[in-house]
Amino acid sequence: MVGIKEGLVFNIQRYSIHDGPGIRTVVFLKGCPLRCVWCSNPESQNLFREKRFIEKRCINCKKCISICPVNAMNQQRVINLDKCLDCGACIDTCYSEALQYVGNILSDEEILEEVKKDLVFYKDKGGITLSGGEPLLQNEFVSSLLRLCKKSSINTVVETSGFVKWDTLNELAELIDLFYYDIKHINSKIHNELTGKPNELIVENLEKLLDKKRNNVIVRIPLIKGMNCDFENISGIGVFLKKINYHNEVHLLPYHRFGTGKYKQLDREYLAQSAEIPTENDIRNYSSILEQYHLTTKVY
Ligand code: SF4
Numbered sequence: 001m002v003g004i005k006e007g008l009v010f011n012i013q014r015y016s017i018h019d020g021p022g023i024r025t026v027v028f029l030k031g032c033p034l035r036c037v038w039c040s041n042p043e044s045q046n047l048f049r050e051k052r053f054i055e056k057r058c059i060n061c062k063k064c065i066s067i068c069p070v071n072a073m074n075q076q077r078v079i080n081l082d083k084c085l086d087c088g089a090c091i092d093t094c095y096s097e098a099l100q101y102v103g104n105i106l107s108d109e110e111i112l113e114e115v116k117k118d119l120v121f122y123k124d125k126g127g128i129t130l131s132g133g134e135p136l137l138q139n140e141f142v143s144s145l146l147r148l149c150k151k152s153s154i155n156t157v158v159e160t161s162g163f164v165k166w167d168t169l170n171e172l173a174e175l176i177d178l179f180y181y182d183i184k185h186i187n188s189k190i191h192n193e194l195t196g197k198p199n200e201l202i203v204e205n206l207e208k209l210l211d212k213k214r215n216n217v218i219v220r221i222p223l224i225k226g227m228n229c230d231f232e233n234i235s236g237i238g239v240f241l242k243k244i245n246y247h248n249e250v251h252l253l254p255y256h257r258f259g260t261g262k263y264k265q266l267d268r269e270y271l272a273q274s275a276e277i278p279t280e281n282d283i284r285n286y287s288s289i290l291e292q293y294h295l296t297t298k299v300y
């Protein structure tokens, strides 16, 4: 379904100032190999188009229920996926757009056209940022899109979990001006518990990527108190970054709960109920731990 020239995109956000240098257009690609329990973009995870129900928009006309040819939708607008034919009739009939698809197939040219609308804002710094999900999961599409961007002299940033084949990272690196590279937990067993995957590939890839593009990689640490903010993890990341001669800033991304409502829209359970938002004092402490390894931090 998803070809080289086409990708599955779930959002395009314009005028972002937090996803790379200058003003950026952020293209969110669907699909992720990880399942971080705190994920604020659960709609990004599956590499297929999904349906969501936004209850506050619903006017309770029940047309969606009556139009369904196979009675796949119950009174709460939950769809039985075993029955659903994915005909789209319920979404087409929903006047208030309470029922929606998440994910559109767009071509590289269509995205470039969108991105070019913002050229005037980029000046000498801004550009396109690919986010997700894990954008490099759609590596052939990313390659095609970034080649077009480079032809138009558009600056390129990619936000990655690093959980991709080294060959993929290696091949795409020449097209990417800056990587934002997440380290979530330094202990592979705990990493597996929190994200569904071990971390060996991620840390190995980071080391190789630094050998290739040392000045073009920014490490980011999501801070989820109660999950990955203990001294052992923060200092363990510091030890690791020192060992691989990482000298750039470390970006700290404090946990927030903005994404929790999206789980209900997708009829999924939010598994990070015990996660806490770190206080300003907590964040100062995490920064000072990393400073002991001569790392400077910036909080987002
Ligand atoms: S068609 Fe839309 S507005 Fe009407 S009941 Fe269904 S979800 Fe609600």
Ligand code: SF4
Pocket: 067, 068, 069, 070, 071, 072, 073, 079, 083, 084, 085, 086, 087, 088, 089, 090, 091
């Ligand atoms: S997509 Fe079609 S089959 Fe599936 S719930 Fe909607 S109307 Fe029913």
